[in-house]
Amino acid sequence: MQRIVDKINELFANGTVDRVLGWKVGEFSYDRTPYVFTKEGGLDGFAYDSFCANNLSKYLIAESRKEGKVLVLLKPCDTYSYNQLVAENRIKTENVYTVSIPCKGKVDVEKLKAMGMTGITDIVENGEELTVTTLYGDEKVNRCDVLCEKCLACQKTAKECDEAIEGEAYEKPHKDRFATVEELEAMSPEERFAFWRKELSKCIRCNACRNVCPACSYIKCVFDNDNSGIASKANTDEFQENMFHIIRAFHVAGRCTDCGECSRVCPQGIPLHLLNRKFIKEINELYGEYQAGDNTESRGPLTSFTKEDCEPSIVYEKGGK
Amino acid sequence: MLKISMENIDKLYAAIKESRDLFLPIESAGQVQFAEYTDDAVVRLDVLKTVKSAKDAFFPQSEDLMEFKVCGKEIDVIPPSGDMKEFVIMGVKACDAKSFEILDRVYLKEPIDSYYALRREKGLVVVQACGRPEESCFCNVFGIDATAPVGDVVTYLVDGTLYWDAQTEKGKELTEKIASVFDNADANDDAKVEASKAETKAIMEKLPFANLDLSRFNGENMMEIFKDERWNELYKACLGCGTCTFVCPTCQCYDIKDYDTGHGIKRFRCWDSCMYSDFTMMAHGNNRNSQMERFRQRFMHKLVYYPSNNEGIYSCVGCGRCVNKCPISMNIVKVIKTMGVTDNE
Numbered sequence A: 001m002q003r004i005v006d007k008i009n010e011l012f013a014n015g016t017v018d019r020v021l022g023w024k025v026g027e028f029s030y031d032r033t034p035y036v037f038t039k040e041g042g043l044d045g046f047a048y049d050s051f052c053a054n055n056l057s058k059y060l061i062a063e064s065r066k067e068g069k070v071l072v073l074l075k076p077c078d079t080y081s082y083n084q085l086v087a088e089n090r091i092k093t094e095n096v097y098t099v100s101i102p103c104k105g106k107v108d109v110e111k112l113k114a115m116g117m118t119g120i121t122d123i124v125e126n127g128e129e130l131t132v133t134t135l136y137g138d139e140k141v142n143r144c145d146v147l148c149e150k151c152l153a154c155q156k157t158a159k160e161c162d163e164a165i166e167g168e169a170y171e172k173p174h175k176d177r178f179a180t181v182e183e184l185e186a187m188s189p190e191e192r193f194a195f196w197r198k199e200l201s202k203c204i205r206c207n208a209c210r211n212v213c214p215a216c217s218y219i220k221c222v223f224d225n226d227n228s229g230i231a232s233k234a235n236t237d238e239f240q241e242n243m244f245h246i247i248r249a250f251h252v253a254g255r256c257t258d259c260g261e262c263s264r265v266c267p268q269g270i271p272l273h274l275l276n277r278k279f280i281k282e283i284n285e286l287y288g289e290y291q292a293g294d295n296t297e298s299r300g301p302l303t304s305f306t307k308e309d310c311e312p313s314i315v316y317e318k319g320g321k
Numbered sequence B: 001m002l003k004i005s006m007e008n009i010d011k012l013y014a015a016i017k018e019s020r021d022l023f024l025p026i027e028s029a030g031q032v033q034f035a036e037y038t039d040d041a042v043v044r045l046d047v048l049k050t051v052k053s054a055k056d057a058f059f060p061q062s063e064d065l066m067e068f069k070v071c072g073k074e075i076d077v078i079p080p081s082g083d084m085k086e087f088v089i090m091g092v093k094a095c096d097a098k099s100f101e102i103l104d105r106v107y108l109k110e111p112i113d114s115y116y117a118l119r120r121e122k123g124l125v126v127v128q129a130c131g132r133p134e135e136s137c138f139c140n141v142f143g144i145d146a147t148a149p150v151g152d153v154v155t156y157l158v159d160g161t162l163y164w165d166a167q168t169e170k171g172k173e174l175t176e177k178i179a180s181v182f183d184n185a186d187a188n189d190d191a192k193v194e195a196s197k198a199e200t201k202a203i204m205e206k207l208p209f210a211n212l213d214l215s216r217f218n219g220e221n222m223m224e225i226f227k228d229e230r231w232n233e234l235y236k237a238c239l240g241c242g243t244c245t246f247v248c249p250t251c252q253c254y255d256i257k258d259y260d261t262g263h264g265i266k267r268f269r270c271w272d273s274c275m276y277s278d279f280t281m282m283a284h285g286n287n288r289n290s291q292m293e294r295f296r297q298r299f300m301h302k303l304v305y306y307p308s309n310n311e312g313i314y315s316c317v318g319c320g321r322c323v324n325k326c327p328i329s330m331n332i333v334k335v336i337k338t339m340g341v342t343d344n345e
């Protein structure tokens, strides 16, 4: 963290940037809030640690439209979201200074709680071990057992930024990101439907998944627009529960970078990333390997046409998978 | 006081189900919610907080209000069927139990909300003392005793036994009906319950927010707080999602919507969120155009407007759900801490 702080102070001092989009400490040792630090205000409360999971790139839609230059800290996965937003002309890049920062995966406090550690008053990190102090005693856990779902399968390396702060070499856990998707594909349609019904029936339509998503950057979403005919504030029945998520998954298909924010923020722990990964897997198989946000120029396979593109009949040939 | 071993707890559920619907904290796909009890339900009375609060029991997230049917030149107005079964909601913690009183002050005041009133009348609340408060809990700040929740029946879950203590007429009537499933508790049991209460109380004192200071929210400086510059700082990262409002036991706003069935209209209401861009949208437009104004509204309502209409009672019960669930970790505690002191303090 010190190297990041030094770098920011240097860029403040030499006038390169006026503001910094980063994370601020909170009430506990684990809650971090996105925050804009200014040259005048300084870096009081700035944090970069295992709890800074929030992807900051989407905030640039608004921040890059303000006067002055804003520095944004991007984890490797966030650099893809940034590129994708730039590709979609959502960010005024001339007002942004990008700095990529190292990441060893972020800790998911919900996982600690699910393991029975509630009443957490402190979490101290020592290499690969976390000591969790709770009102009911101390416990030690391995970092890799409590990483965010999105970090478990993350093999992303930082895309080019204005500046890169490198970390020490680190081997990330590598869970196959399509493993669960394949398990779902192996189910019968009835089983698969039952799986998703159980998950989606938990949805409370808080829109956290949509509002955090860098691919959902539209000013007025169809679900908020009374003239769209499908605006709704609650899931009044099963159909709506399904429809909201199916429409969202289709809408971000080919643009979703698999940043995993949707699943991370869902208060109901719905594995939304599985829907997105299903689309990514399909795109890879039908159009060739594709990673959204890999660069800022190429058009996604779903928004460009080639004669080799598969025919719609592929849906039947796949036999309902 | 009566008691039943958790090993036999299904007998209690079955006995209640004989005459009423039963809602309990039930686990499904990894999350615990208040839901209707079924034989294969995984009941989790041991879990401190359900994701959503217990308010759905009286104020469901969406609810049919009436139906209109068009027949030629006639329009039929059909009220919802009034034959709602009596129900029991069990496992309600002190904070959620207190939230019912806060909702009552809104919905049972003239003009009475008949939908809410009907559910209140039909519902019986079995509360449960908390055994393992979390770091995000701060109910004590609002004068709530987590070990003495208010309801028709108070229960305590101690060492694999559920203790049952009816409080109101409603509670006693139900208890009589299902008395055969219980054993009588003795002095030894009383001591166990008291010891467990004392343990919880000791933890409550150690909670990080136990001494939150609300003194600035005293009803005398509404405009000062409203105009405070620091709202501009606090709201900044807000995503404008509805998580905090939908998990909150005291958030009480709803929207009325019409659903076109092709040959009529189904009118329903559903929870609304002051964080949403079209909240209280009117013909002339929206009176809160920025996210800052919407964000401010939520906290002004809980800490300033509601208390000034309700003898100083705050519209927050310190359940800590918004503290746990906000995607950007902004919450009412941070607001109280920031706005609770004046700039020059």
Ligand code: SF4
Pocket: A202, A203, A204, A205, A206, A207, A208, A209, A210, A265, A266, A267, A268, A269, A270, A272
């Ligand atoms: S974040 Fe979760 S609960 Fe909220 S709308 Fe999305 S899926 Fe539903």
Ligand code: SF4
Pocket: A212, A213, A214, A215, A216, A252, A255, A256, A257, A258, A259, A260, A261, A262, A263, A273, A276
């Ligand atoms: S859909 Fe989910 S994984 Fe995809 S870009 Fe949006 S937040 Fe990230």
Ligand code: SF4
Pocket: B244, B247, B248, B249, B250, B251, B302, B315, B316, B317, B318, B319, B320, B321, B322, B323, B332
């Ligand atoms: S504002 Fe937050 S802490 Fe207060 S009652 Fe609502 S969810 Fe609970």
